[in-house]
Amino acid sequence: MLRVILAEDAVLLRAGLVELLTRSGHEVVTAVGDAEALAHAVDADRPDVVITDVRMPPDFHDEGLKAALALRARHDRLPVLVLSQYVATAYATQLLSGGGDGAGGLGYLLKDRVGEVSEFLDALTRVAAGQTVIDPEVVRVLLQQQSADRPLGRLTPREREVLALMAEGLNNQAIAQRLVITEASVVKHSSNIFMKLDLDPTEGNRRVLAVLAHLREHAGH
Amino acid sequence: MRDRSAVLAVPETARPPDPATDEHRGDPSVAVWAALRRRPLRFLVSWWPWRCWAFLLSGTLLGFALLLTLAALLFLGLGLSVLGIGVLLLATAAVIGVPVGAVERRRLRWVDPTPLPDPHGSLSGVSAAAWFRTRLRERATWRELGYAVSLATVVTAVGVGFVALLGLSVLLTVVPVIVWAIAPDTVMLVPGEPISDPVQALPGSVAGLLGLTVCAYAGGLLVGAQVRAAWFLLSARDEDLRSRVIELTRSRARLVDAFEAERRRIERDLHDGAQQQLVALTMTLGLAELELRGHDSPTAELISRARGEARLALDQLRDLVRGIHPQVLTDHGLTAAVAEVALRNPIPVTVDIELPHRLPTAVESMAYFSVTEALTNASKHSGASRISVVGRVDGDRFTLLITDDGRGGADPVAGAGLRGLADRLAIQRGRLIVSSPMGGPTQLRVEVPCSA
Numbered sequence: 001m002l003r004v005i006l007a008e009d010a011v012l013l014r015a016g017l018v019e020l021l022t023r024s025g026h027e028v029v030t031a032v033g034d035a036e037a038l039a040h041a042v043d044a045d046r047p048d049v050v051i052t053d054v055r056m057p058p059d060f061h062d063e064g065l066k067a068a069l070a071l072r073a074r075h076d077r078l079p080v081l082v083l084s085q086y087v088a089t090a091y092a093t094q095l096l097s098g099g100g101d102g103a104g105g106l107g108y109l110l111k112d113r114v115g116e117v118s119e120f121l122d123a124l125t126r127v128a129a130g131q132t133v134i135d136p137e138v139v140r141v142l143l144q145q146q147s148a149d150r151p152l153g154r155l156t157p158r159e160r161e162v163l164a165l166m167a168e169g170l171n172n173q174a175i176a177q178r179l180v181i182t183e184a185s186v187v188k189h190s191s192n193i194f195m196k197l198d199l200d201p202t203e204g205n206r207r208v209l210a211v212l213a214h215l216r217e218h219a220g221h
Numbered sequence: 222m223r224d225r226s227a228v229l230a231v232p233e234t235a236r237p238p239d240p241a242t243d244e245h246r247g248d249p250s251v252a253v254w255a256a257l258r259r260r261p262l263r264f265l266v267s268w269w270p271w272r273c274w275a276f277l278l279s280g281t282l283l284g285f286a287l288l289l290t291l292a293a294l295l296f297l298g299l300g301l302s303v304l305g306i307g308v309l310l311l312a313t314a315a316v317i318g319v320p321v322g323a324v325e326r327r328r329l330r331w332v333d334p335t336p337l338p339d340p341h342g343s344l345s346g347v348s349a350a351a352w353f354r355t356r357l358r359e360r361a362t363w364r365e366l367g368y369a370v371s372l373a374t375v376v377t378a379v380g381v382g383f384v385a386l387l388g389l390s391v392l393l394t395v396v397p398v399i400v401w402a403i404a405p406d407t408v409m410l411v412p413g414e415p416i417s418d419p420v421q422a423l424p425g426s427v428a429g430l431l432g433l434t435v436c437a438y439a440g441g442l443l444v445g446a447q448v449r450a451a452w453f454l455l456s457a458r459d460e461d462l463r464s465r466v467i468e469l470t471r472s473r474a475r476l477v478d479a480f481e482a483e484r485r486r487i488e489r490d491l492h493d494g495a496q497q498q499l500v501a502l503t504m505t506l507g508l509a510e511l512e513l514r515g516h517d518s519p520t521a522e523l524i525s526r527a528r529g530e531a532r533l534a535l536d537q538l539r540d541l542v543r544g545i546h547p548q549v550l551t552d553h554g555l556t557a558a559v560a561e562v563a564l565r566n567p568i569p570v571t572v573d574i575e576l577p578h579r580l581p582t583a584v585e586s587m588a589y590f591s592v593t594e595a596l597t598n599a600s601k602h603s604g605a606s607r608i609s610v611v612g613r614v615d616g617d618r619f620t621l622l623i624t625d626d627g628r629g630g631a632d633p634v635a636g637a638g639l640r641g642l643a644d645r646l647a648i649q650r651g652r653l654i655v656s657s658p659m660g661g662p663t664q665l666r667v668e669v670p671c672s673a
Contacts, residue, residue, distance in 0.1 A: 013500055055492070062552045088549040090553045094553075112503060142564065
């Protein structure tokens with residue numbers, strides 16, 4: 001059971017999320033409608049994980065995202081799951097690169113994902129456990145554009161599958177399970193990937209960040 | 222290979238449209254005078270004299286009525302000027318030229334084919350006060366007042382004389398008929414000598430016809446003079462048009478802002494309304510799915526399908542919003558937004574946009590619109606395999622170059638997309654240059670001033 005603080009300005013969605021989380025055995029400590037209330041709630045009672053919408057009152061820009069980053073700066077290793085309406089990789093990068101030393105779970109999911117209840121709950125658990133989760137759709141968009149480019153052309157199809165899951169934030173064990181292969185071969189694949197893409201093999205958020213940065217950087221060139 | 226290059230949209234230094242009055246003042250060719258000069262004899266038997274007489278006669282009546290009205294307004298206005306109503310009457314007298322000018326511009330069409338442009342600008346409101354405020358500030362109003370006063374005085378006086386001469390001539394001409402048919406022995410051409418025989422009255426007819434001839438030519442000359450005066454006083458001048466160009470430019474800029482605001486509003490409405498509802502729907506369906514897990518019922522399958530359909534609707538809605546005004550453009554600026562749309566494009570796009578700072582909102586939005594439009598075009602029609610987008614700020618000007626390696630031959634005039642893009646750019650004093658030779662490559666160059 002996780003203790004969750006939820007920030008979502010759309011009343012309908014907030015109520016729905018509360019119901020979903022409660023039914024799934026989690027405890028919603030507070031559910032608020034704007035970024036300021038979120039900051040107060042977290043400061044008053046630190047939860048296991050924060051779920052926040054990107055766009056919230058008063059200006060309906062990226063208040064939720066900024067609040068999440070500010071909270072992570074104040075509360076060490078606070079896991080945050082950001083829900084977004086947009087596949088915009090710029091937000092995901094903003095979240096990941098603003099996350100301090102990369103410790104503590106981070107998630108960037110499309111709002112649609114809450115419809116896939118079990119996937120959503122799984123992502124929430126992983127974020128709470130300190131892992132990084134990037135929406136598969138965001139990763140797919142990045143990879144799709146990559147397929148025509150050279151650096152990725154050097155990867156084998158299997159390595160590309162591993163890369164996609166890595167970008168989503170899965171660890172080696174989870175990747176092995178997903179692809180039904182041994183963890184040892186995942187390690188082999190990933191070290192091949194890092195070598196071929198000339199990346200620094202790191203762990204956790206930084207690994208995901210490195211992969212995302214690489215994908216973004218090469219998407220335009 | 223023909224290079225189909227074309228510059229769409231107005232260049233920044235577009236001159237105001239040449240006023241139609243130029244031709245009037247440059248080489249005055251009043252229609253009635255031209256007819257007189259070209260074939261003086263033919264003039265007599267043409268419709269011209271009749272038209273001129275009708276014009277002068279109606280002008281005299283109008284002028285007389287105007288004289289009475291003006292006199293009444295002035296006397297009452299001055300007499301009651303201690304009361305508020307007097308001032309109102311005087312103000313009415315001041316703007317009386319406006320309706321008179323409108324009537325006269327229409328009446329002028331009887332005798333001259335060139336229409337006179339209305340010199341007045343548009344109003345700032347619908348109230349009578351707004352009308353007065355605007356009109357009293359316009360020079361055209363005072364020129365029209367000058368015309369109205371001279372219509373009431375000079376034209377009326379000349380007109381009365383002319384009508385008297387015309388009436389006398391007509392009367393003299395028809396004397397034989399009167400003598401023969403109505404009143405023998407009562408008509409006198411020379412005092413004291415009543416005429417009993419129509420034949421005796423023929424010299425009167427001769428004199429009358431002579432008078433009519435004079436009236437025909439004099440009428441032509443007078444009408445011509447009045448046409449010239451009207452051209453001088455009633456037509457729009459450069460200064461009127463210049464202020465209208467400024468006014469139009471301003472209203473066009475306001476229109477762009479309104480257009481932009483409208484796009485944002487639509488985007489926000491979709492985001493806060495339909496999108497949230499759909500997300501909530503998929504969530505509820507997801508919960509239902511979870512509840513039914515393990516039970517092997519056809520309902521579970523239906524719910525799963527419903528969730529898929531809701532998901533599809535969400536995707537489509539998101540695509541729609543991206544085409545309108547994406548949130549990432551507002552939050553992260555042009556480079557991020559273009560990178561985003563480039564990632565989504567079916568044909569690989571390389572993006573190289575360097576900005577020293579965030580561009581003004583209107584320019585950002587315009588540039589984003591240009592890129593999406595260009596990418597859509599290239600992906601649909603060009604058969605290109607690569608597209609590049611390069612953006613630079615050069616001084617006060619943001620330049621976008623969108624190049625594809627497709628088959629070329631894009632016709633900027635035929636395509637509604639490029640046409641619309643050029644129109645939107647023109648509003649911001651920008652321009653679109655399309656170069657698309659047969660066989661490619663196609664290059665779109667978009668230039669927008671940053672200070673717009």
